Amino acid sequence: MARILITSALPYINGIKHLGNLVGSQLPADLHARYMRARGHEVLFICATDEHGTPAELAAAKAGEPVAEYCARMWRVQKDIADGFRLSFDHFGRSSSDRNRRLTQHFAERLAAAGLIDEVMERQVYSKADGRFLPDRYIEGTCPNCGYEKARGDQCENCTKQLDPTDLINPRSAISGSTDLEVRETKHLHLRQSAMRAHLREWIDTREGWPILTTSIARKWLDDGEGLQDRSITRDLDWGIPVRKGEKAWPGMEGKVFYVWFDAPIEYIAATAEWADAHGLGEEGWRRWWRADEGAGDVRYTQFMGKDNVPFHTLSFPATLMGSAEPWKLVDYIKSFNYLNYEGGKFSTSSGRGVFMDQALEILPADYWRWWLLSNVPESSDSDFTWESFQNGVNKDLADVLGNFVSRITKFCRSRFGEALPEGGAPGPEETELAVELSRRLAEYERAMEAIEVRRAAQALRAIWVAGNEYLQRAAPWTKVKESPEEAAMIVRTGLNLVRLYAILSRPFIPDASGAMLTALGLPENEPWPESAEAALAALPPGHAFTTPDVLFAKLDDERREALEARFAGKG
RNA sequence: GGGCCCGUAGCUCAAUGGUCAGAGCAGACCGCUCAUAACGGUUUGGUUGGGGGUUCAAGUCCCUCCGGGCCUACCA
Numbered sequence: 290m291a292r293i294l295i296t297s298a299l300p301y302i303n304g305i306k307h308l309g310n311l312v313g314s315q316l317p318a319d320l321h322a323r324y325m326r327a328r329g330h331e332v333l334f335i336c337a338t339d340e341h342g343t344p345a346e347l348a349a350a351k352a353g354e355p356v357a358e359y360c361a362r363m364w365r366v367q368k369d370i371a372d373g374f375r376l377s378f379d380h381f382g383r384s385s386s387d388r389n390r391r392l393t394q395h396f397a398e399r400l401a402a403a404g405l406i407d408e409v410m411e412r413q414v415y416s417k418a419d420g421r422f423l424p425d426r427y428i429e430g431t432c433p434n435c436g437y438e439k440a441r442g443d444q445c446e447n448c449t450k451q452l453d454p455t456d457l458i459n460p461r462s463a464i465s466g467s468t469d470l471e472v473r474e475t476k477h478l479h480l481r482q483s484a485m486r487a488h489l490r491e492w493i494d495t496r497e498g499w500p501i502l503t504t505s506i507a508r509k510w511l512d513d514g515e516g517l518q519d520r521s522i523t524r525d526l527d528w529g530i531p532v533r534k535g536e537k538a539w540p541g542m543e544g545k546v547f548y549v550w551f552d553a554p555i556e557y558i559a560a561t562a563e564w565a566d567a568h569g570l571g572e573e574g575w576r577r578w579w580r581a582d583e584g585a586g587d588v589r590y591t592q593f594m595g596k597d598n599v600p601f602h603t604l605s606f607p608a609t610l611m612g613s614a615e616p617w618k619l620v621d622y623i624k625s626f627n628y629l630n631y632e633g634g635k636f637s638t639s640s641g642r643g644v645f646m647d648q649a650l651e652i653l654p655a656d657y658w659r660w661w662l663l664s665n666v667p668e669s670s671d672s673d674f675t676w677e678s679f680q681n682g683v684n685k686d687l688a689d690v691l692g693n694f695v696s697r698i699t700k701f702c703r704s705r706f707g708e709a710l711p712e713g714g715a716p717g718p719e720e721t722e723l724a725v726e727l728s729r730r731l732a733e734y735e736r737a738m739e740a741i742e743v744r745r746a747a748q749a750l751r752a753i754w755v756a757g758n759e760y761l762q763r764a765a766p767w768t769k770v771k772e773s774p775e776e777a778a779m780i781v782r783t784g785l786n787l788v789r790l791y792a793i794l795s796r797p798f799i800p801d802a803s804g805a806m807l808t809a810l811g812l813p814e815n816e817p818w819p820e821s822a823e824a825a826l827a828a829l830p831p832g833h834a835f836t837t838p839d840v841l842f843a844k845l846d847d848e849r850r851e852a853l854e855a856r857f858a859g860k861g
Numbered sequence: 862g863g864g865c866c867c868g869u870a871g872c873u874c875a876a877u878g879g880u881c882a883g884a885g886c887a888g889a890c891c892g893c894u895c896a897u898a899a900c901g902g903u904u905u906g907g908u909u910g911g912g913g914g915u916u917c918a919a920g921u922c923c924c925u926c927c928g929g930g931c932c933u934a935c936c937a
Contacts, residue, residue, distance in 0.1 A: 299937095300937095301936085301937050303936085303937080339937075342936070342937070343935095343936065343937095344936050344937070347936095411935090413935080422935095423935095424935050424936070425935060425936095426935080426936055427936080442935095443934095443935080443936095444933095477935090501865090501866080502865085502866070502931095505864085505865050505866075506864095506865075506931095506932070508864095508865095509863095509864055509865065509932075509933080510932095510933090510934080512864090513863080513864070513933075518934075520934065520935085521934095521935060524935070548935075549936090549937070550934085550935095550937080553937085596866095596931070596932075597931090597932080597937080598937090599932090600932090600933095600934070601934090604934095605934090627866085627867095627930085627931075628930090628931080630930095665873075665874095669866090669867080669874085670866070670867050670868095670930075670931095671866095671867090671929095671930060671931075672873085672874095673873090677872095678872085678873075678886090681873095681886065681887090682886090684897095685885085685886070686885090688897060688899085689897075689899060689900080690899095690900090692897065692899095693896055693897055693899050693900070694896085694899095694900085695896095696895095696896050696897060696899085697895050697896030697897090697899075697900075698895080698896085699896095700895070700896060701895040701896075702895095704895080705895090744874075744875095745875085748874090748875090748884075748885075751885080752884095752885095755900095758899095758900050758901070759900090759901065759902095761895075761896095761900075761901090762892095762893070762900060762901040762902085763901080765893080765895085766895070767893090767894070767895045767896095768893090768894095768895095770895095840897055841897090842897085843897080844897070
């Protein structure tokens with residue numbers, strides 16, 4: 290039994306996430322966690338909301354709430370939706386937790402002690418009307434290059450030229466529109482990533498089997514221009530973790546907070562501590578997952594994230610951990626994903642284009658989404674959600690192949706033998722052939738799941754479902770029952786054992802349908818992973834009672850699909 | 862501007878430099894009648910974006926062109 294630590298990139302607190310956010314980190318992380326648990330490993334699956342930063346402050350202001358209350362409310366909303374999708378976090382924490390405050394301040398102290406923090410005077414734009422410093426993106430003005438009037442302080446969207454806020458003509462606050470801006474001096478802490486460049490490079494270069502998407506992004510940042518740059522890790526904001534040196538004040542940094550990208554990854558650790566606190570496990574309870582000197586030496590740690598998160602997880606966060614000179618657990622494998630598009634374009638929060646997590650659950654149960662999203666996860670390149678593809682995947686894979694298989698075998702048994710596994714007959718060549726086929730498919734499924742090759746795993750699982758239909762077609766119990774009821778009984782027993790097998794194997798993908806199958810068979814949820822295909826085909830003995838389940842998956846008809854297409858097409 | 866990824870059947874995707882480039886869906890034909898008009902079998906369909914090169918051998922490696930996407934750090 291191995292110890293598996295899994296973290297999903299933290300969803301930002303600001304609003305409900307769309308399907309692209311879900312499929313890019315939380316959902317595949319959940320698949321991995323569920324599989325590893327099913328295989329009997331000790332799994333700890335951690336996620337949390339990422340709550341600090343300017344957007345949270347602005348969203349709270351817009352909602353007319355204090356930011357702390359806004360975040361608490363949105364945490365609850367995101368937690369409920371995550372539960373709705375059956376995301377099996379062991380803990381869903383908050384980056385605003387006291388644990389994270391203490392750990393973040395601890396890391397800052399350690400980094401300072403190691404000489405890896407510089408105090409730097411910066412010149413930043415301050416808006417008197419807004420009463421705050423403005424991040425580059427929140428300053429708008431006319432582009433000096435192309436004359437576009439809504440260029441942002443970091444880049445002009447029109448001509449894509451990189452800008453500095455002071456380049457803009459007629460700059461104004463993107464928040465209030467105020468032009469009463471001034472450049473002020475303000476002191477910030479910089480993490481000396483440049484000093485750790487060689488160390489980070491060696492670490493990246495020695496990672497084996499990492500996705501090219503992950504390593505190429507890391508190398509780009511290590512080598513681009515003059516190499517890895519020092520970055521500011523503090524901000525002039527109210528909402529965030531106060532800048533302190535551990536428990537002590539940090540002279541000259543009063544009123545400032547740590548930058549959200551500094552504290553967010555630390556929340557992986559902090560959320561583990563929150564989990565340990567919630568379960569009364571004490572300090573040792575979480576440190577055995579994170580400290581190599583306190584038991585984490587045998588932990589395998591995998592992170593899941595979208596490609597936009599890769600630089601922070603390959604460079605800044607490792608720099609924080611390494612720079613502390615303490616034996617913190619570093620990530621063993623980073624699984625990164627491309628983006629999911631919506632009907633050929635981007636998901637858009639502002640124009641209501643695409644499906645958001647809460648809406649998805651109103652339309653269809655979680656399993657439908659889980660199956661389509663995971664079997665079409667943007668693993669090797671960006672992928673595209675279309676209602677047509679979704680309809681096809683749901684109807685063909687779930688309803689026709691799996692759902693109908695369960696339906697045909699349970700109903701046939703009920704009508705000919707009653708609702709219990711019938712007795713008689715002995716397995717023959719057809720069953721041997723089935724077992725050989727299943728063994729092969731099962732090995733491929735397990736290999737893909739171990740390697741976190743999500744699409745391939747989905748394909749392998751589907752092939753296992755198909756094998757059941759092939760078998761029934763070959764064995765044809767509806768014909769055999771007339772001449773040899775005992776043989777038909779044996780075929781039906783085999784078929785019902787396939788339902789059990791499918792429930793176990795499919796659970797990481799479609800936990801609710803899996804549960805429905807096990808319930809129908811009168812079995813508990815924790816049925817063990819099969820030792821072998823042969824054994825699985827005879828796991829349930831003759832006489833074992835079942836109830837014929839309702840339709841597992843309803844089909845999505847054309848009319849409804851068209852209505853959904855229209856509903857989510859967006860305003861613009 | 863710089864960098865990275867991708868381009869394979871009508872669609873979505875596979876193929877450690879090595880048999881005849883394979884699956885699913887869609888299409889065509891046949892079979893079955895247990896089942897959610899479901900299932901199974903057979904089958905059509907490819908100058909692997911274009912051009913050059915390396916090699917006994919290239920979808921795969923190199924050069925170049927074309928097309929698409931992403932990243933480029935103070936929104937996350």
